[in-house]
Amino acid sequence: MADFSRLPGPNADLWDWQLLAACRGVDSSLFFHPEGERGAARSARENSAKEVCMRCPVRAECAAHALAVREPYGVWGGLTEDEREELMGRARNRLITTSSGTPASA
Template identity: 55%
Template sequence: MGDSARLPGPITALWEWQYRGACMGMDSTTFFHPEGERGSARRRRDEGAKAVCRSCEVLEICREHALSTHEPYGVWGGMTEEERRAVLARRRRSPGEPVA
């Protein structure tokens, strides 16, 4: 095994914002759909998650994190997977465009 003592420590500033999220301590099923969830059930769960996000002090940081890491699952920063994919597609066509 290699000597991990030489590696840099974690940069907590990159993820510490998550401790301030309105979702902290909530059940993850609020933000991540169960296998096979579709239609009105999924829309209701997504809207409930977005309502939590609207009250969150780190909404913008969370959203940008999800976009920059291409987070494939769940509601992050008040956006669903589909909404994030659409923003990323627009950014590819128009670099520098602000988040919608």
């Protein structure tokens, strides 16, 4: 479940980037998988969503938002759920390595 405490408050300046998003007006089902979707169907849908993201002028802001709030669902800023989870895991490992001085796997 998303951690809503990480979401910024209702400050329009923090959310205005969404008004410029290429996905505005696109059916949200392109970005969020239906129950039970797997394999080739899921890959095809995610690739179609990523095509929209790749032409988006606010892709970086969108991806940063999804990573900051640990958005668990959908394609955001051209990143799938699995890709965001992998990036967050790498960031956690770097923090652990940096703070302890040894790799997380050691």
